[in-house]
Amino acid sequence: MSAVNDTVLDDHPGSVRALLRCPRGAVDVTSFDAAATPGYPGKGRADSLEQLDALRPTLDDLEERFYANSIHTRGPSVLLVLQGMDGAGNGGTVRHVIGMVDPQGVHLHAFKTPTKEELAHDFLWRVRKEVPGAGQIGIFDRSHYEDVLIGRVNKLAAPDEIEKRYGRINEFEAELASHGTRVIKCFLNVSKDAQKKRFLARVNDPEKYYKFNPADLESRSHWDEYMQAYDLALSRCNEDYAPWYVIPCDHKWYRNWAITRLLIEEIEAMGLTWPPADFDVEQARRQVEAL
Numbered sequence: 001m002s003a004v005n006d007t008v009l010d011d012h013p014g015s016v017r018a019l020l021r022c023p024r025g026a027v028d029v030t031s032f033d034a035a036a037t038p039g040y041p042g043k044g045r046a047d048s049l050e051q052l053d054a055l056r057p058t059l060d061d062l063e064e065r066f067y068a069n070s071i072h073t074r075g076p077s078v079l080l081v082l083q084g085m086d087g088a089g090n091g092g093t094v095r096h097v098i099g100m101v102d103p104q105g106v107h108l109h110a111f112k113t114p115t116k117e118e119l120a121h122d123f124l125w126r127v128r129k130e131v132p133g134a135g136q137i138g139i140f141d142r143s144h145y146e147d148v149l150i151g152r153v154n155k156l157a158a159p160d161e162i163e164k165r166y167g168r169i170n171e172f173e174a175e176l177a178s179h180g181t182r183v184i185k186c187f188l189n190v191s192k193d194a195q196k197k198r199f200l201a202r203v204n205d206p207e208k209y210y211k212f213n214p215a216d217l218e219s220r221s222h223w224d225e226y227m228q229a230y231d232l233a234l235s236r237c238n239e240d241y242a243p244w245y246v247i248p249c250d251h252k253w254y255r256n257w258a259i260t261r262l263l264i265e266e267i268e269a270m271g272l273t274w275p276p277a278d279f280d281v282e283q284a285r286r287q288v289e290a291l
Contacts, residue, residue, distance in 0.1 A: 070135025
């Protein structure tokens with residue numbers, strides 16, 4: 001495994017990475033409290049914007065340093081996977097968290113229903129095409145896990161094929177890590193009650209109609225089956241080179257703060273410094289002063 005990912009285990013007990021790390025082994029996602037706020041240093045929603053803004057300069061500095069390391073050499077990359085039930089906040093995370101960094105260093109891809117061309121290939125074919133390049137923070141709005149979540153619930157593939165995919169996913173993520181991509185997977189954990197409130201907010205406000213998809217109600221009707229599918233995904237694909245983090249999402253303000261803090265801790269753990277000059281600094285200074 002590359003040095004970029006070796007530090008994934010070196011967590012301070014009070015870090016967000018340690019607090020939100022999904023336990024290894026079999027898990028029951030219904031046991032995770034979707035309304036919890038572990039590690040939050042403030043007073044709650046009242047100071048959430050202030051707490052988030054306080055992280056902005058740090059994240060911005062780290063993202064620039066991250067990008068700078070890729071200009072002249074093959075630098076590392078980050079892949080942030082956002083996976084959760086409808087209404088958990090994939091879009092909100094992108095707007096409020098990723099919106100804080102320079103978009104030039106971001107590669108965002110939202111995975112939709114596979115096209116005919118994509119279905120004609122291996123399920124990872126379309127995913128590989130969207131892997132972030134060096135110096136990029138890649139975001140998967142939904143991901144390759146759809147193929148063991150909706151694929152399992154809606155029986156879109158044979159049971160033995162679904163079973164094989166867990167191993168294929170682990171191999172794929174190990175390959176990414178070995179090539180310098182730090183894989184950060186977030187299970188956006190929203191409760192059934194909170195999801196209902198968000199659906200109601202969408203259908204009761206003309207400005208939010210665009211957010212509502214009647215098909216989401218079909219997924220909700222299979223809630224228990226999806227929870228079981230998430231149990232399996234988090235249990236079988238949770239290696240240290242590509243860990244799952246369980247993000248409580250009933251409070252949007254906490255979700256945004258936690259993922260921002262998580263990104264900061266992950267990039268800090270890479271130990272990146274500003275790249276040294278590849279030119280004669282003193283000579284360049286004299287030339288500039290002589291202009």
